[in-house]
Amino acid sequence: MIYQRSLFSHKDFKTSQFQTLLADILTVFWGDWLELRVRITQIAASGLISPLIYILAFGLGLGSSIRPGAGISGSYGNYLEFILPGMVALSSMTISFGGTTFSICGDRLFTKNFEELLLVPVHPLALHIGKMLAGVVRGLMTSGSVILVALLFTGNWRFLHPLFLLLLLLNCAVFAGLGVIVGLTVRSLEAVGLYNNFIIIPMSFLGATFFDPGTLPGILKVVVYLLPLTYASIGLRAAAYLPLSQFPWYSVPILLVIAIALSLWGANLFSRQQD
Template identity: 35%
Template sequence: MIGRDWYPIFLREMLLFRRKLLKVGYLFSAMLVPIIYLLTFGLGLGRNVQMQGTDYLSYLIPGLVAMSSMNNSYTWVANALNLNRLYFKTFQVFVQAPIRPSAIMVGEVLAGMVKGLFASGLILIVGFITARDLSITPLFVMTLLLNCFLFASLGVITGMIAKSHEDTATYNNFFILPMAFFGGTFFPVDRIPELLRPVVWVLPLTHSNVLIRQNSLDWEGLVSLVILLLYAIAFFIIGSRLIRDYSE
């Protein structure tokens, strides 16, 4: 039983997050990269290009939502945990406090999910203004929540294993950035060279992009859902064990 041990961890992150929300620069930074992609690819190609039965802009928005939720859920947790562990030394206080490792994990992951959902919400607001066929289904919401949970859990893993703050940027460049471009965000996976497709289908964001664009769950979507659940469970367990075994 985790109880409510997680709440102080979560509340601390939310208080810090609230302070960032009061800064106009944070709002712009959260939206900057997705908006650049939207302007470059979405409005550039606009409604003149059809993709999977809809205009390209309506196709692109769900991918940007998945990508934005990945980036923000992962990056905020990974950077904050790494800084707290190596530089501010506040993570050591959490470990020494009478709080279960699993509760620390839950608090960090939930905080990362909130930040990912916030950034995704900003993209959705722009999407409803610009896209013609954008709709929010229960499957869309479930996929978004699962995607945030999965990558926030991965952020904990990175924050725990990185030996320096520069290492977190290295992990981002090797894993997160390639997923953003080759995981089906901007174009379907079947347009990727056949030699690379097995690698791309291993990436969790690929399955998030498949699932988030479906109106109802078909066989392909069910496979992607199972894969995402397996990733989420595995990342959560690994992150919890890294916190439990922490000894610095």
């Protein structure tokens, strides 16, 4: 009887801890949401320009000279259909990372509101996930605009398939988590530009957004499959066009594991912040 009472008490304690962590996460997220909700239109449009340029230049321009099946595989009517899922992945990556990084940098380096956040009695993991969720919302706002463009161009409602949306959510979580880490570690906005130039921009072109990585030679294929955006791009493309029997199911756990690893890293950084 004493053992059973102790076991129930332990379970209640764990439940209470989880509820407290969840409440802390929502509290941190709500602080950012109050700022985001007044700029929904601006955020949704801010990351739409680059994908639209790529769609016009590569999809409608260059794409008109590329025959389906000539260098691309799958059930695509034209090259534009092939790159549209990649544009969704690209826009969600760019805004999730950039919006999160600049938001934290602004609080740390300019407004100094970050010091108040560190004084809040919440778990470091809650701080990371709360900030990450704000980045996820930014990414979903922008990629939602790209999905609307894709629906207008293709009429393919599988861009709203639950599996497509799950991969989109995971991709936003990965790059929002990376944005939190970069925002916590850089000492100037110039340093943010370096991360953008040496990580985000190269990944935009190498992350299987414009090509099928299966057609690459060995060493380049290894490099491309080291990039998380690759798994988002090929997964979104498969969810939009291919049957479930051909879906790369490995992309889901890979993105999930990366997001969890970045969350633990970010929580550790929050616990050691001295700003």
